[in-house]
Amino acid sequence: MVHLPTTSAHLNRHKNTVTTRSRKHDKLRYFGAATILAFCIGCLLDWIALLQVKNEMVSYADEIQYWKQEALVLLGNDQRKSPTQKDRIEAMHETAEDRHIDIQIPPYSQEESFAGCILFLNQNPRLTEWIAYHFFALPLRTLIIAYDPRTTERATALIERWKNVISIIEWNDxxxxPANWTVGLEPDLKEKTSLATMTHRKRQLTFSQKCHERAVEMGVKRTIIIDPDEYLRVNPKVVPATFVNTSEPGHVTKMFQQLEAPNNTMLVEQQGVTYKANCSVYPRVQFTTLGPSALYLIPKDVEYLEAGLVDPFYFNTLRYRYRNARIMKHAKGLVYTMHETPHQIINLHYPLDLKCLKSAYSIDKSPLLVNHYIGSFEDFLHSFRSDARNDALDFVKLRSRWEERARGYGGTEAFHFHLRNPLVRDEDITSWIPAFFAWQSDDVARTLLRDTGARARNSNV
Incomplete structure (x- = not known):
């Protein structure tokens, strides 16, 4: 046997090798321990969240019982009257005086202003606030409403007060x-989309096209394609107050006119920021019914403050002040007819498809945003119960559906979702109410807004 001499270098290399291996093992042990600890913490938080959810459910026993009774009426399974139905119906009725309100008109002509297109399904509680805000901010001077055939409550009486200042058109199918418009429609088996949903989408797309065409006939260049639970507003993180004062009526039109001026140096068109295109889309941000509690449970009143000019409990734009940090999957926006020829609308989110993609769709670049409000459970129940896309006419399933949406499509565990998509307090839109009252007289403003959220009464959800 040959014995090799053991040198100092040999020993050092051996020692270093052993030390390196030891360190690797130590790192693996630390990593394993950290993983186990993280798992245990996650389980503990899940357990705490479950306990708090159970406690919350117990504390809401009275609310749940009330809503079960309310659901029987709204779903048509019981002829008993809701405890507040009489008050709600009376709140929706117009009086002769309403048709002679002296409403202040924005300093822009109908042609300079915006048109709006709404496919309507029992959304009266949302409509008053939606019209008032957009009449003030855009301004909205042309409105076309198409009634879904499932509608049981038309908006005719509610919108009567606006007809002296807004050109309002009501359509039925x-x-x-066109005749036989459903011929050839089939369910999408690959996407698991029902025939009812495919029919609903076809109705939406056709209505948007015809509404846009009518607006162009009336000389209106800009048509917004959003829903009654969505609000188009200026993004103050991008547009400075020195450029656009959101307390001025018609400030969105003023912003576009300034941006389109030949000597404009603000928000110059660039990659990701477009405002002169035929189609502009803007990020949608979802405002939830969740509050700022540690585990983001649904509190009884998210933002129920003392009433000032109005009671914020009945206004989506005032009551809900927390939104998801990330934007929603699909944008919404407007079509802009620079000439007299209407566009061909092929998509509700990106109306002109690829021509829309140059516009801003990140919060840090977009001059405008679209606020999307889930609203109260009663708002959801009142309209969604008749929605063609609704496949769950059971109270428990409907409430579960609303709670899932209220959490921003985050599933049933709010904690998990908001760990990835935290809530952000965003009150930028709320200044429209004092500005609206300052613009109109107090009496006129209160009359115009008096039935906002009438169907949210007595609900603490």
Whole structure:
């Protein structure tokens, strides 16, 4: 046997090798321990969240019982009257005086202003606030409403007060849908989309096209394609107050006119920021019913403050002040007709498809945002119960559906979702109410807004 001499270098290399291996093992042990600890913490938080959810459910026993009774009425399974139904119906009725309100008109003509297109399904509680805000901010001077055939409450009486200052048109199916328009429609088996949903989408797309065409006929260049639970507003993180004063009526039109001026140096068109295109889309941010509690449970009143000019409990734009940090999957926006020829609308989110993609769709670049409000459970129940896309006419399933949406499509565990998508307090839109009252007289403003959220009464959800 040959014995090799053991040198100092040999020993050092051996020692270093052993030390390196030891360190690797130590790192693996630390990593394993950290993983186990993180798992245990996650389980503990899940357990705490479950306990708090159970406690919350117990504390809401009275609310749940009330809503079960309310659901029987709204779903048509019981002829008993809701405890507040009489008050709600009376709140929706117009009086002769309402048709002679002296409403201040924005300093822009109908042609300079915006048109709006709404496919309407029992959304009266949302409509008053939606019209008032957009009449003030855009301004909205042309509105076309198409009634879904499932509608049981038309908005005719509610919108009467606005007809002296807004050109309002009401349509039924036969006013804009061609004969035999459902021929050839089939369910999308690959995407698991029902025939009812496919029919609903076809109705939406056709209505948007016909509404846009009518707006162009009336000389209106800009048409917003958003829903009654969505609000188009200036993004103050991008547009400075020195450029656009959001307390001025018609400030969105003023912003566009300034941006389109030949000598404009603010928000110059660039990659990701477009405002002169035929189509502009803007990020949608979802405002939830969740509050700022540690585990983001649904509190009884998210933002129920003392009433000032109005009671914020009945206004989506005032009551809900927390939104998801990330934007929603699909944007919403407007079409802009620079000439007299209407566009061909092929998508509700990106109306002109690829021509829309140059516009801003990140919060840090977009001059405008679209606020999307889930609203109260009663708002959801009142309209969604008749929605063609609704496949759950059971109270428990409907409430579960609302709670899932209220958490921003985050599933049933709010904690998990908001760990990835935290809530952000965003009150930028709320200044419209004092500005609206300052613009109109107090009496006129209160009359115009008096039935906002009438169907949210007595609900602490």
């Amino acid at each position: 036969e006013d804009y849908l």
